[in-house]
């Protein structure tokens with residue numbers, strides 16, 4: 001196998017209606033976890049990376065790295081822009097710096113994406129254990 | 136069976152107050168008029184993820200306890216802490232927030248609400264620049280130009296467009312809904328023809344459309360209400376728009392300043408700004424100047440990226456400039472149903488809308504220093520009380536880490552991520568479903584929330600729980616003072 005493809009992108013986070021419904025149903029529900037442990041990508045970018053809808057990908061920033069499921073964006077084209085709905089998965093890798101005004105950078109964070117078909121997407125509990133060793 | 140009318144939906148800042156609920160045997164069984172999120176909240180009020188009993192962490196495990204015990208433990212933690220943070224408040228009533236502020240003052244902590252991670256920068260800018268505002272009712276009846284910038288109401292405020300803006304039927308402005316339906320039909324037809332042609336003639340996969348081509352043929356000069364969307368992605372809302380401008384990530388500031396130049400009739404000596412051809416911008420600037428009553432709504436796309444509060448400065452200034460030529464207002468799209476109320480109550484009681492520090496005995500306000508994420512990143516707090524919020528899920532990991540390290544008290548209805556790692560968990564009634572109270576809509580109009588059904592047995596509203604904790608803290612403190 002040759003070198004693994006990697007893509008430099010800009011990470012956006014935000015709301016989706018599925019996330020909104022999921023959070024009202026309860027954070028411990030499967031619906032919630034499934035609505036926020038995904039990453040919407042431009043189909044062209046997915047082609048470049050050789051990933052399909054539902055393939056696990058690893059998204060890394062200067063602040064951390066997380067495995068989520070790739071999803072074909074219905075909002076394309078947005079080349080080199082990826083979108084992860086708000087939630088613990090996105091927050092594992094956003095920029096915590098507030099630049100003196102109290103607001104971390106949840107949007108527009110430089111990131112890289114690579115395919116990670118062998119790595120699992122952690123469930124909420126495992127993710128929390130890994131991050132906080134409590135609960 | 137009982138039908139309760141005119142219920143206010145306690146989910147997003149639109150606070151739709153026309154919901155109809157059918158109640159059967161103390162349970163809500165049917166929701167009329169609400170959006171998907173509203174239905175999920177009302178129908179899920181007795182979901183399996185409700186917390187029914189107070190919990191306390193013993194030997195690493197959360198175990199059931201009595202309310203008295205939990206309140207006592209919470210009060211001990213707060214009274215014993217040097218610099219606790221009290222955070223949340225946007226999804227509870229103004230009345231509960233008011234007690235929370237008293238508690239913060241009593242324990243000398245930092246109190247902050249979720250505005251800090253959504254529209255905090257907007258508040259800072261409003262303090263600097265000022266804001267031209269009005270109620271949503273005025274927009275509904277009078278606005279002929281609606282702009283959504285960096286927000287996607289279709290996903291985050293699903294009924295905003297239908298109730299207050301382009302698709303609402305106002306007294307002086309008609310709904311643009313029919314136009315939209317016609318447009319969608321035409322688009323579907325066109326797509327069908329295109330794909331048939333491609334299938335029959337070209338036999339190759341359809342090419343991706345050029346990045347800046349608007350979704351529909353620009354009909355910006357049409358009669359009636361116009362909807363313009365400016366965003367980094369072609370959101371669902373953008374698809375409905377008459378005109379969509381796709382800005383490059385983190386470049387909103389440049390675009391806003393370009394608009395400011397254009398509406399002053401200055402020429403831009405470049406071909407494009409923030410990835411958008413100037414020709415498109417001129418089109419939008421014309422529409423802005425030529426409308427009778429314009430409304431610019433902006434969301435976290437502006438507050439969270441690039442220049443953050445400077446984006447809002449520019450947006451507020453743009454609207455100020457526009458008021459020299461026509462009538463224009465600007466409004467942040469507030470997310471949680473009572474985040475506006477939290478800001479308001481904070482301001483009444485302390486003088487500041489969020490990030491208030493009581494550690495010196497009087498309120499101090501300096502976002503970037505006294506804001507909760509900064510306190511956590513510097514590792515300064517030594518305990519936390521979270522009310523109706525889920526920061527462990529919503530904060531960047533590094534900030535959440537410090538929160539989890541210290542004693543953590545959680546008051547809320549659901550087994551949220553924060554509840555799962557907390558040390559004391561006190562269940563509370565859902566405000567607007569099982570408890571009444573007041574909330575502020577995004578345009579600062581206070582709206583009463585109803586109690587529709589009873590909460591689970593033994594579960595109290597936030598206000599009551601906080602009052603009990605406050606009383607307990609005062610008791611501990613006076614005992615200490617006596618002993619000394």
Ligand code: SF4
Nearest residue numbers: 144146147151170294
């Ligand atoms: S738009 Fe917001 S307030 Fe209105 S029903 Fe939906 S969630 Fe509730």
